[in-house]
Amino acid sequence: MALSAFTGAGVAQQAARQGWNVLLLEQRDFAWGTSSRSSKLVHGGLRYLKEGDIKTTLHSVRERQRWLREAPELVAPQDFLFADCAGRKPGRWLFQLGLMVYDRMAGQRSHFYADLQRTHALAPGLNPPRLRGSLVFTDAKTDDARLVWRVLQEARNDGAVLLNYTVVQNLVWEAGRTSGVLLQDACTGQRYRVRTKAVVNATGVWADRLRADLGGKPLLRPLRGSHLVVPWARLPVQQAISLMHPRDGRPVFFYPWEGATLIGTTDLDHTENPDIEASITPAEVQYLLEAVNDQFPAIRLEPSDVLACYAGVRPVVDDGKGAASKATRDHVVRDESGVITLVGGKLTTFRLMAQDALALAAPHAGKVFARDNARVFTASAALPTVASSAVRQRLVARYGSLAAQWLRDVDASDLHFVPGTQTLWLELAVAARAEAVVHLDDLLLRRTRLGILLPQGAQEHLPRIRALCEPHLQWGDARWDEEIARYQALIQAHYALPAM
Ligand SMILES: Cc1cc2nc3c(=O)[nH]c(=O)nc-3n(C[C@H](O)[C@H](O)[C@H](O)COP(=O)(O)OP(=O)(O)OC[C@H]3O[C@@H](n4cnc5c(N)ncnc54)[C@H](O)[C@@H]3O)c2cc1C
Known part of the structure; x- marks a missing residue:
């Protein structure tokens, strides 16, 4: 049994593929926690290399290469450009040395130094003080919430049972060992007791809560990271621009x-209740805008340019280091009386993290866990050519081996993009029909990302979304009105620009 979002999805997938009986429980929506609020990079962890953490970097680079091969539609290469400015750290040679090692770990050579002329061609308008060239290298990006969904889909295909809006209230103990969980359906209030042989506590920043009965020291140091989303036309970058913030030398991109x-991200101790969604502060907005305006002074990006903001909380393991940005990003796995707690780490390394947890869970479950390198993502069959190749690629990214079924009998108008985005109308209908949508924010913030890509959470499109999804959701007028009011309040409180 695994509890939670992305880390938990990996555990469920790896266990189900080995034939274990798996139940995954999520107290809100799948990927509601940190896993839909990340920077969405499937990166090899260049910054960990800078901190001397060779092992984390090596594992991350190898796993990144795996996802680029296995799910190329969903995990795509992204070029990064780091401006080389006289007097700013890290200097060109040190950075280049790091990139050489980084590339070597991936068995490729993707980095190069661009002189000033080429830098201007690659990133028109880039002009931080004393610019003299740039370092260019490759990493990868994804849609984090869809990545969670794809992993869950694989777990479900292998027999795992997945329940959202189901809260684990307590662990059940027998003779000093855990023997199950007490859970509550968050929609009906109904309570259940489930017997288990092993529990994997992969509850991110909530992990210490379930560990409270165990009497150990808290493991976590929750760190908030916030992002801004602006229209591409206001900040029209092709490359990812990576920089050390001129104020404090922290990485921003x-x-x-x-x-x-x-635009992200910040890194601040977060002491608020994790049950309340985190929000960006005005100071963080200013900090992120300052980073952009340092690199592109002529653009003069302002708060009024911001489409949406979001904040997530990193479940970082507390290693007692002072500065938040220096805290280790590696994962920790613990077996405490049959409760396997798995926290830390990142999206990229979910498979390895899951295997570490299952190796500890196996004796409790009466199993032998064999680590393997098998594919996680089932390959998709060729899709019918009723759609353009861009649309087909998007469908494979989001639905993997199920993509073909959504193209059967599709209405041609559903293959158009929602204006101002790369999201297909079809994605909304599919989510409403088959992706366990319980509330409107599940549909607009996680199954699709329209809520952070369009002004006021895509308010303008709510009438068409309602018409498209009602046949599948069957909410009726009163429920729709309730859902829309709830959604708008959520957008206003946690995804809109705060009062500056
Ligand atoms: C700002 C930011 C940027 C990041 N950028 C990147 C990046 O670019 N690349 C990368 O690889 N990583 C990145 N990360 C790290 C990555 O997002 C996290 O490591 C990862 O999402 C953690 O996943 P998780 O499943 O452990 O936690 P979560 O996604 O938070 O999942 C835990 C889930 O457990 C559920 N839960 C809690 N208690 C219970 C209970 N009692 N019963 C049932 N369910 C429960 C919660 O509702 C939650 O959904 C970033 C993190 C942040 C905050």
């Missing part, structure tokens, strides 16, 4: 994502 430009 912005890059094209889903037709918009994403």
Whole structure:
């Protein structure tokens, strides 16, 4: 049994593929936690290399290469450009040395130094003080919430049972060991007791809550990271621009994502209740805009340019280091009386993290867990050519081996893009029909990302979305009105620009 979003999805997938009986429980929506609020990079962890963490970088680079091969529609290469400015750290030679090692780990050579002329050609308008050239290298990006869904889909195909809006209230103990969980259906309030042989506590920033009965020291140091989304036309970058913030030397970047430009991120201790969605602060907005305006002074990006904001909380393992940005990003796995807690790490390494947890869970479950290198993502069959290749690629990215079924009998108008985005109308209908949507925010913030890609959470399109999805959701007028009011309040409180 696994509890949670992305880390939990990996555990469920790896266990189900080995024939274990798996139940995955999520207290809100799948990927509602940190896993839909990340920077959406499937990166090899260049910054961990800078901190001397060779092992984490090596594992991350290898796993990144795996996802680029296995799910190329969903995990796509992204070029990064780092401006080389006289007097700014890290200097060209040190950075180049790091990139050489980074590339070597991936068995490729993708980096190069671009002189000033080429830098201007690659990133028109880039002009931080004392610019003299740039370093260009490749990493990868994804849609984090869809990546979670694809992993869950694989787990379900292998027999795992997945329940969203189901809260684990307590662990059940027998003779000093855990023997099950007490859970509650968050929609009906109904409670259940489920017997289990092993529990994997992959609840991210909530992990210490379930560990409370165990009496150990808290493991986590929750760190908030916030992002801005701006229209691509206001910050029209082709490359991801990576920089050290001029104020404090922290890594910041912005890059094209889903037709918009994403700017991130901050790294601050987060002491608020994790049950309340995190929100960006005005100071974080200023900090991120300052980073962009340092690199592209002529653009003069302002708060009024912001389409949406979002904040997530990193379940970082507390290693006692002072600065938040120095805290280790590696994962930790613990077996405490049959409760396997798996926290930390990142999207890229979910498969290895899951295997570490299952190796510890196996004796409790009466199984032998064999680590393997088998594919995680089932290959998709060729799709009918009723759609353009861009549309086919998008469908494979989102539905993997199920993509072909959504093209059967499709209405041609559903293969158009929602204006101003790269999202197909079809994606909304598919989510409403077959992707366990319980609330409107599940549909607009996680199954699709329209809520952070369009002004006011895509308010303008709500009438068409309602018409398209009602046949599948069958909410009726009163429920739709309730859902829309709930959604708008959520957007206003956590995804809109705060009062500056
Ligand atoms: C700002 C930011 C940027 C990041 N950028 C990147 C990046 O670019 N690349 C990368 O690889 N990683 C990145 N990360 C890290 C990555 O997002 C996280 O490591 C990962 O999402 C953690 O996944 P998780 O499943 O452990 O936690 P979560 O996604 O938070 O999942 C835990 C889930 O457990 C559920 N839960 C909690 N308690 C219970 C309970 N009692 N019963 C049932 N369910 C429960 C929660 O609702 C939650 O959905 C970033 C993180 C942040 C915050």
